[in-house]
Amino acid sequence: MCLAIPGKILKIKGQIAKVDFNGIQKEINITMVNAKIGDYIMVHAGFAIEKMDLDRVKDIQNYLNT
Amino acid sequence: MKTEIKKLLKSIQIKAQKIGRPLRLMELCGTHSQTIAQNGIKSLMPDNIRLVSGPGCPVCVTAQKDIDIMVGLALAGIPVAVYGDAVQVPGNLMSLEEAGRKGAEVYIVYDITEAVKIAQKKPQLVFFGLGFETTTGMTAWAIKQGLMVYSAHKLFPPAMKALLANKKIKVDGFIDPGHVSVIIGVDVYCQFPIPQVVAGFEGKDVLIAIEKLLTQILNKERKVENAYQRLVKKEGNLKAQKLIQEVFKVADADWRGLGKIKKSGLKIRSKYQQQDAEVVHKKLIQKIKKEIKIKPSACQCGLVLQGLVEAKQCPLFGRSCTPDNPQGACMVSVEGSCNVEFRYVQNNK
Numbered sequence: 001m002c003l004a005i006p007g008k009i010l011k012i013k014g015q016i017a018k019v020d021f022n023g024i025q026k027e028i029n030i031t032m033v034n035a036k037i038g039d040y041i042m043v044h045a046g047f048a049i050e051k052m053d054l055d056r057v058k059d060i061q062n063y064l065n066t
Numbered sequence: 067m068k069t070e071i072k073k074l075l076k077s078i079q080i081k082a083q084k085i086g087r088p089l090r091l092m093e094l095c096g097t098h099s100q101t102i103a104q105n106g107i108k109s110l111m112p113d114n115i116r117l118v119s120g121p122g123c124p125v126c127v128t129a130q131k132d133i134d135i136m137v138g139l140a141l142a143g144i145p146v147a148v149y150g151d152a153v154q155v156p157g158n159l160m161s162l163e164e165a166g167r168k169g170a171e172v173y174i175v176y177d178i179t180e181a182v183k184i185a186q187k188k189p190q191l192v193f194f195g196l197g198f199e200t201t202t203g204m205t206a207w208a209i210k211q212g213l214m215v216y217s218a219h220k221l222f223p224p225a226m227k228a229l230l231a232n233k234k235i236k237v238d239g240f241i242d243p244g245h246v247s248v249i250i251g252v253d254v255y256c257q258f259p260i261p262q263v264v265a266g267f268e269g270k271d272v273l274i275a276i277e278k279l280l281t282q283i284l285n286k287e288r289k290v291e292n293a294y295q296r297l298v299k300k301e302g303n304l305k306a307q308k309l310i311q312e313v314f315k316v317a318d319a320d321w322r323g324l325g326k327i328k329k330s331g332l333k334i335r336s337k338y339q340q341q342d343a344e345v346v347h348k349k350l351i352q353k354i355k356k357e358i359k360i361k362p363s364a365c366q367c368g369l370v371l372q373g374l375v376e377a378k379q380c381p382l383f384g385r386s387c388t389p390d391n392p393q394g395a396c397m398v399s400v401e402g403s404c405n406v407e408f409r410y411v412q413n414n415k
Contacts, residue, residue, distance in 0.1 A: 029177075029179060029204075029207070031207050031305075031309070032203050032204075032207070032303060032305050032306040032309065033303070033305065034305065042245075042248070042297055044200055044201070044245055045149070045176065045177045045178070045201060045204060046176065046177025046178070046179055046180075046204070047177065047203070047204045047207075049200065049203075049245060049248050049249065049303065049306065050248045050297050050298075050299070050303055052296055052297060053295065053296050053297070054296075
């Protein structure tokens with residue numbers, strides 16, 4: 001189930017990061033990404049699968065506006 | 067936003083009209099099927115555009131044999147852990163849920179780290195590793211932590227190849243999966259000569275993908291476009307790919323509906339054989355396989371997964387087969403075409 005939930009990294013301890021999802025905080029395994037505090041990550045079944053490219057978020061908006 | 071959606075729909079209308087012939091666009095990810103149903107996108111399409119679901123529901127494509135083996139292991143007294151979606155899939159004998167009711171130790175987990183924690187107290191625990199590239203990296207990580215796994219993991223591109231090779235399946239364009247593409251990237255799809263767009267999971271993501279597919283068809287192009295660039299990179303997630311490569315090797319695999327597909331599955335490398343349930347429980351699994359008695363069923367899940375039959379065309383759909391009493395995997399999983407059709411379409415009539 002590809003629930004698309006992006007969250008912001010608040011703290012990192014080893015492979016585990018404390019991630020904020022709009023006010024709800026959860027521990028997420030970040031083994032599969034090179035992430036640092038402040039990054040937005042996409043989470044799938046408890047694991048970060050990729051960092052969000054915030055500049056690209058605007059792309060979709062631009063496309064819709066053309 | 068409403069005007070933007072209207073503009074997209076208008077563009078889809080105009081392009082579909084210009085193309086002028088019936089088109090079938092296949093969404094390859096179960097979550098896309100859900101987005102389409104949730105947003106009523108099928109009802110917004112021009113008459114000549116048909117949206118069909120493909121083999122993108124990981125639980126659905128898991129072969130019956132693999133369910134039977136997991137049930138057999140559980141009934142033999144081995145504790146098993148499984149993602150929630152798979153627990154209700156009926157095996158030839160019974161589902162893992164029924165095995166649990168009969169006293170087998172069946173743990174439902176949301177993520178694999180929970181299974182790793184259970185295994186610290188129950189080292190003989192076997193995790194049912196299923197799904198595509200999105201979850202395989204997580205399983206690889208857990209195997210490295212010492213978790214024992216029965217691997218039914220699958221690779222997505224070989225399924226696309228098998229679909230395209232089947233002349234009965236007529237598809238004019240693919241909406242490529244979002245999170246699978248996060249891991250494997252975009253370039254891997256270039257081998258398929260068909261219009262493709264990688265899409266995100268919001269309603270507007272899917273509309274953009276449809277609009278882009280129509281543009282390609284209109285211009286007689288066959289390329290792969292990435293409409294999910296905020297997350298999907300051209301080369302994919304290299305760290306996850308490395309992890310998968312380290313723990314798994316490519317092998318032939320059985321798919322529900324698509325049958326055996328060469329080099330479409332992942333088995334655990336011999337370096338990690340102590341974590342490979344197929345090695346550790348080799349004799350027991352051989353015995354379970356011998357004892358499997360195929361239970362006849364009118365369930366059409368295998369055909370639904372190939373877009374050859376629509377959920378509501380199955381004789382069981384909505385009658386003896388509902389999400390509360392599923393007769394097949396496509397009705398069990400929340401990403402299964404039958405389940406999605408029942409919850410969002412049939413129930414709202």
